[in-house]
Amino acid sequence: MISSNRFDGDRRQTRLLVVLSVAYLIVIAYCDLLTRGPSGLATVWPCNGLLAVGLLLLTAGRRLVLLAVSVAAHLVLDRAGASPLLMSALFSVLDATEAILVALVLHRAFGGAPRLKDLGRALKTIGLAMPATVIMALVGALGCAPILHLSLGSLTANWLFINGLGMAVSLPAALILFDPTIRHGFERSALEKLLCYLMVAATAVFAFARPTHSLPFLAFPAGVLAAFRLGPKGAAWTTLLVTAIAAPLSVLGLAAEAGTRAQASERMHVLQLFVGALFVTCLAAALALATQQRLKQLLIHRQALARRAQARAQAASQAKTDFLATMSHEIRTPLNSVLGFTRLLAERDDLAPDARRQVGLIDGAGGALLTLVNDVLDFSRVEAGRLELVLAPTRAEAVLREAAEIVALEAQAKGLTLEVSVCGEGDLHHELDAARLRQVALNLLNNAVKFTPAGNVSARLMIAPGPQGDLLRVEISDTGIGVPAELRGRLFERFSQGDGSVTRAFGGTGLGLAISKALIELMGGQIGMSPKPAQGSTFWFSLGARRVEPAAATGSLARNRIGSARILLVDDHPLNREIGQTLLTLAGCDVVTAQNGHEAVTLAQVGGFDVVLMDIHMPGMDGLTATRAIRALPGAAATVPIIAMSADALPQHIARCREAGMVDHVAKPIQRDLLYATVETWLRRPPTADARPAVGA
Structure with a gap:
């Protein structure tokens, strides 16, 4: 493979040597034979720039071959033009030396042939080449003035124009033409x-065909247009093409019309300046457009990278979601049996004190595990932006006291004093999400009790009137272990519990405070922590809420309707069916069970059910398919409220349930109060209400 690559490289170098040699012979022949002015010097001289580029691109041995070709061409063509042998030899040496010096300077500056990506780089390349060009022009003028019998000043000016403009045009043009990437x-x-x-x-011929009425400015729009369409290579070829046409036509005009050598020299300078200006204009336009094209390609490339990164991120997010969904379902399913039977067992009157204590420990451990699962799910909802508030008339004092009652047993077991106080009108109702407010208060109270080995925990609610509603502030203070100053800044970050020792000692996911912060900010409030002067800490949150009238009482008849309900319970897991049937039977319901979707549709078709509780994952026909089939039944059977009762509790799972035709969702493990409340909510609906939800509800 290495030998093959070396062979290909040698072949490319040989082809490049042949192309450069032929190009050099054509250019020198054209300039020497067709563009000689009255002074005996060529009108333009791009040969040295082309030779310098060849010395930059070729390997060492091939450089010597190209130099030999250039010297031989010089001597032959100069002799054909009747130039003295001494002057021909001087020209050959000066041109070769100039090309070698320019190649050495550029190689040292750029590490090889420079790539002209923009106008600044092109100007730098020309600027680095100019000192060698000027020096050789001065040396050449000093050496040739006696031979040509010309004044030193006139010959120096002509040589500088010829060599300088020739190098300024041919060097960048050749670099561009021989760069395959440009x-x-x-x-x-x-x-x-x-x-x-x-x-x-055609434009160049028209502009220069009549030397007495030349119109060189016409070449500019044509050259710029070609540069814009064809890029830097188009600009180089355009300049060479215009020069190849204009130079001989101008020389012929000079020979015919110039009265004096000074007039001829002046006309030559004008032509040389025109060629230089045309090249710079076209090259600047082409390189500016090339830069835009390069930036466009870079933007396209970065957009493609961004799309691929986005796809990878979406795939990773989807993998995380799938993992959460699977783990949530697999953990909740057995946990439903553990908590369900534990709580049923705890209500028995024939348990010994030690057994009741042990059942309580099982229930507490199961509840802690459920809290961890719920924390992860809640945080996934927050990250996905799918957490929505359900605002209703709420007494903030009642919510705080309910949360305190939940942790009271644990505080009592640790010997802690738990106090709740209210500053302001505590009997007011505000527009709040009671469940989310309770979740935040419970998180803070749980932490306070968890991290307080002895002393007290106090919860204080302050209500102050504001211009657009009341300001509610809750403070949870404790006498616990406190929070070191260096760890306070990241308390509300996800998976943060101060340090690893805290996690080991007290457990938890480290998501509670992060979720609380997200919930409070979703409500438009703020949350924070203030250290206490002695020991412990104070966590607080504040938010604004509008006063509202309390919701109307539903009455005893509506509250008790669950006791006479006929319910179809569908679940493929026998333990889940037993727990659900037991809980509903305790409330006085008439429960019929089905173990798959086919049985559920058959029973629903018979009718007579007030509510259907439907599992999602079942063999044969799953819950979603069964729900759609029931919704397609004729008559009243299609309007029965179908409530999902599943371990699938992620937002997208609930959305799919609603799209299938379910009206609500109860997550496993089943919480008795939530189950009763949800069933009662749909039992209280008027019998004529259409239970079919809108798609995507």
Whole structure:
């Protein structure tokens, strides 16, 4: 493979040597034979720039071959033009030396042939080449003035113009033409290229065909147009094409019309300046457009990378979601049996004190595990932006006291004093999400009790009137272990519990405070922590809420309707069916069970059910398919409220349940109060209400 690559490299170098040699012979022949002015010097001299580029691109042995070709061509052509042998030898040495010096300077500056990506780089390349060009022009003028019998000043000026402009045009032009990567972004059809160059050639002929009435400015729009369409290579070819046409036509005009050598020299300078200005203008336009094309390609490339990164992120997010969904379902399913039977067992009157204590420990451990699962799910909802508030008339004092009652047993077991106080009108109702407010208060109270080995925990609610509603502030203070100053800044970050020792000692996911912060901010409030002067800490949150009238009482008849309800319970797991049936039977319900979707549809078709509790994952026909089948039944059977009762509790799972036709969702493990409240909610609906929800509800 290495040998093959070396062979290909040698072949490319040989082809490049042949192309450069032929190009050099054509250029020197053209300039030496067709563009000689009255002074005996060529009108333009791009040969040295082309030779310098060849010395930069070729390997050492091939550089010597190209130098030999250049010297031989010089001697032969100068002798053909009747130039003295001494002057021919001097020209050959000076041109070769100039090309070598320029190649050495550029190689040292750029580490090789410079790539002209923009105008600044092109100008730098020309600037680095100019000192060698100027020095050789001065040396050449000093050496040739006696031979040509010209004044030193006139000959120096002519040589500087010829060599300087020739190098300024030919060096960047040759670098561009021999750079295979510079065409990128300007790929055009062969026909379009041909038409562009024909337009440039026709314009040049028209502009310079009559030397007495030349119109050189006409070449500019044609050249700029070609540069815009064909890029930097188009600019280089355009300049060379215009020069190839204009130089001989101008020389012929000079020979015919110039009265004196000074007039001829002046006309030559004008032509040289025109060629330089044309090249700089076209090159600047082409390189500016090339930069835009390069930036566009870079933008496209970065957009593609961004799309791929987005796809990877979405795939990772989907993998995380799938993992959470699977783990949530697999943990909740057995946990439903553990908590369900534990709580049923705890209500028995025939348990011994030690057994009741042990059942309580099982229930507490199961509840802690359920809290961990719920924390992860809640945080996934927050991250997905799918957490919505359910606002209703709420007494903030009642919510705080309910949360305190939940942790009271644990506080009592640790010997802690738990106090709740209210500053302000505590009997007011505000527009709040009671469940989320309770969740935040419970998180803070749980932490206070968890991290307080002895002393007291106090919860204080302050209600102050505001211009657009009341300001509610809750403070949870404790005499616990406190929070070190260096750890306070990241308390509300996810998976943060101060340090690893806290996690080991007290457990938890480290998501409670992060979720609380997200919930409070979703309500438009703030949350924080203030250290206490002695020991412990104070966590607080504040939010604004509008006063509202309390909700109307539903009455005893509506509250007790669950006791006479006929319910279809569908679940493939026998333990889940037993727990659900037991809980509903304790409330006085008539419960019929089904173990798959087919049985559920058959029983629902018979009718007579007030509510259907439907599991999601079942063999044969799953819950979603069964729900759609029931909704397609004729008559009243299609309007029965179907409530999902599943371990799938992620937002997207609930959304799929609603899309299938379910009206609500109760997550496993089943919480008795929540189950009763949800069933009662749908029993209280008027019998004629259409239970079919809108798609996507």
